[in-house]
């Protein structure tokens with residue numbers, strides 16, 4: 373175990389230690405709920421606010437599972453919660469400020485009810501400067517734990533409840549992979565399945581390799597067991613999760629372990645499989661062949677490109693060129709007819725020139741993405757890009773984002789036109805958020821479909837005829 377910084381009795385994150393990578397493969401440990409914690413939450417309620425990516429959503433499900441094992445009951449109302457957890461994201465600064473603002477606004481509630489416990493967890497809790505700021509300025513936060521020791525939540529929370537003392541335990545080294553953790557799933561028919569944790573890529577703009585630690589893979593047996601258990605409980609879609617799923621198995625000395633894993637997952641016979649997030653650098657042709665071979669692997673791919681400029685890609689340390697990305701795109705489109713493509717794009721990376729931005733637009737014109745998540749570059753303290761010189765004014769960056777977004781919306785809409793009059797298979801997730809008479813779900817191509825039906829087909833694969841097209845969703849009627 374690497375040395376950790378001690379401050380009073382707190383275990384604080386250490387940015388330098390988070391950067392280190394040991395060669396040891398991660399061991400597996402098994403979670404057990406201590407007897408002393410089992411009744412600790414009886415007649416009490418918990419509230420979890422999750423921000424950010426699917427990995428965080430999955431972590432939130434684990435936390436909810438542990439809290440319910442402790443006897444807590446879920447509430448969606450912050451005011452009636454006894455324990456409030458903020459499961460945070462560190463990818464963009466503006467989102468971090470929003471979280472801190474929200475926690476700040478709870479001060480009056482805590483003054484009126486000092487017995488309530490506010491906890492900070494997730495990626496922000498792995499940031500040294502954030503934790504120090506919270507310790508100084510947010511006395512209402514009584515519990516801080518990181519992404520590597522989620523399984524410690526019952527013990528840490530019980531200690532805060534019994535002693536009233538603040539508990540801070542944020543590890544800078546990832547430790548063991550913990551299996552047998554309970555989960556309160558947010559959906560019954562679609563489930564996130566972690567296949568690996570962490571990231572070794574160190575893209576220069578990204579904080580994730582620091583907050584989530586090194587790449588470490590769960591064993592194939594544990595992943596397949598989880599998928600079979602989900603299937604037995606009525607789940608129809610497994611979404612395989614990792615920061616860079618194509619690197620699955622590298623730490624287990626497997627060559628192209630992701631392709632083998634994907635094939636095994638498909639062979640479980642579960643109705644649908646998706647996976648997030650892929651990295652163009654590690655993507656193999658063999659993976660594309662497996663996607664083509666098994667119809668229960670969905671024909672949609674999220675493949676972040678970030679920029680169309682080779683100079684920017686190099687400064688981002690992405691490890692591929694615009695040309696190699698487009699060749700991968702071509703191979704997918706050729707081998708998997710009808711596959712839909714989504715991506716992530718950053719504009720305004722330090723010193724991004726007009727020509728660099730033009731190259732991004734050219735790549736967008738070539739790939740005509742079905743959907744893209746586009747953002748202005750957000751400097752993250754402690755990452756190499758944060759200290760790169762940047763002479764591009766924010767006004768220019770905002771203007772570029774607008775140009776990019778209108779081009780992306782145009783392609784999203786054009787791509788959707790081909791679905792008009794087609795029948796798509798939709799996994800119904802229940803009634804739509806806006807209208808109880810309308811149901812919604814995702815097609816095999818990962819298109820959001822809102823449709824009318826004579827009865828509630830939640831959890832079923834429904835054939836839906838598409839009648840109307842929008843840029844980011846489709847409307848239809850069940851057949």
Ligand code: SF4
Nearest residue numbers: 571573574575578580
């Ligand atoms: S691949 Fe790059 S962008 Fe993705 S999590 Fe790893 S470092 Fe961040």
